Amino acid sequence: MGMNDYQALLQEMAAFVRVADSGSFSSAARQLGTTPSAVSKQISRLEKAMGVRLLERTTRKLRLSESGVEACRRCRQMVEAARSVMDVGGQFCSEPQGLLRVSVPKAVGHRVLHPHIPAFLERYPKLDVQLLLDDGHVDLIGGNIDLAIRITDRPPPGLAGRPLMHVDHVVCASPDYLARRGAPSHPRDLARHDCIYLGEDVNDNRWKFMRGDEATMVTVRGRYAANHSGIRLDAALKGIGVGSLPGFAAREALADGRLVQLLPDWTFLASYYGTAWMLYSPSRFPSPKLRVFIDHLLDCLKGCAGAAGIEVG
Incomplete structure (x- = not known):
């Protein structure tokens, strides 16, 4: 397979990650702004090019095949690399800018984060913040999330993290x-x-x-x-x-x-007991918007958790 063939399948690889994360063609299609049949055709083209079946289809749900699990892991790396490329411009901006998407549990978002957002927006006028209040699992890459805050004693592998505060x-x-x-x-x-x-x-x-x-x-x-x-x-x-x-x-x-x-x-010992972690995709060069937001939260909530960075996973 030549270089042009690889490049032609980049969109299919990204669509495959969305399908794997959402568990259905229809959900992935809504996120991608297209139709379920179009997404299904993308996956079929990728399977044909690779010569393996990536998804096992049943009447009720989709699940990854053995080869699909490994392919999805590598496609995620590709998607994350693409996000890192888009962040390069921000490395050279004189001030942080753009949209910062933050996933946070409902109560933490309402009572802990929200009171400190107005001051952050005033300090960084070129930055926008979108708080996504959700107590469930979140996929940073598939959901296009810059930062997730979760209460856990075992941060998931493959992510960078910093403790924000103890939650009793x-x-x-x-x-x-x-x-x-x-x-x-x-x-x-x-x-x-x-x-x-x-x-x-x-x-x-x-x-x-x-x-x-x-x-x-x-x-x-x-x-x-x-x-x-x-x-x-x-x-x-x-x-x-x-x-x-x-x-x-x-x-x-x-x-x-x-x-x-x-x-x-x-x-x-309730479900909300433990450490609130700030989790984000590992990178040698975190985007300026992410760095200043993390520093802002740590400064506002200092004393609640250690400030040392920790790589988890």
């Missing part, structure tokens, strides 16, 4: 609720309380706690569940029950006495 989780209630129902002295006492929990998963009402070497789990119940920390905060303030909240969401209400933290000598 607390259980708390209003003074009015505690006057009526009393305060628990041990996590197992929560089984007798009305609890406000996440409610996204069948295990969300199984609260885990740790104190030193002692670990315990209690199945809680309540009449209200909500997958938004702001709603759980408001419900706790209204005395509906004992709320489970990220520490940053409850901090102001705890400081002014509208809420009282319960079981402070226990660590509540």
Whole structure:
């Protein structure tokens, strides 16, 4: 295969990555601004040129074949290399500019990042920021994401990362609720309380706690569940029950006495407990817009995490 043949298949390779990430021709077509049949033809051309089947098609879904897994890994490298080429111009700009796409969990985006965005925009007038609030998995390359913030103790391999802040989780209630129902002295006492929990998963009402070497789990119940920390905060303030909240969401209400933290000598091991990591594609020359945004966040949230860069994976 000659050089011209390789070049003719670059779009097909990029389309293949989109299909692999989205799991369907129709979803990839929406992202690429084309039709599912056109994407299907691109994949067929790539398979014919390579002489292997990249996707195993069933009536319900697509999945990568063994050869497709390896081909997708290399096509990702090509897509990332193309993004790096486009960033070259930014290396020589006198000031950062362009669009910065940041994926962040909903509560962190609302209560931690958003308050610091206005000052960033004022400081860098040629930069635009798009916050994508999403608690799920995100693909940086396929989703064209510059920076993802995720709470995890095991950052995914193949990405560069820096710790942003520690995220704890607390259980708390209003003074009015505690006057009526009393305060628990041990996590197992929560089984007798009305609890406000996440409610996204069948295990969300199984609260885990740790104190030193002692670990315990209690199945809680309540009449209200909500997958938004702001709603759980408001419900706790209204005395509906004992709320489970990220520490940053409850901090102001705890400081002014509208809420009282319960079981402070226990660590509540919730899904939002751990380290918030800033994750991005590894590169010898990160784009100026990414560098200044990371520095801005670290400066605004200094004291919450170490500032040393860490390569993960």
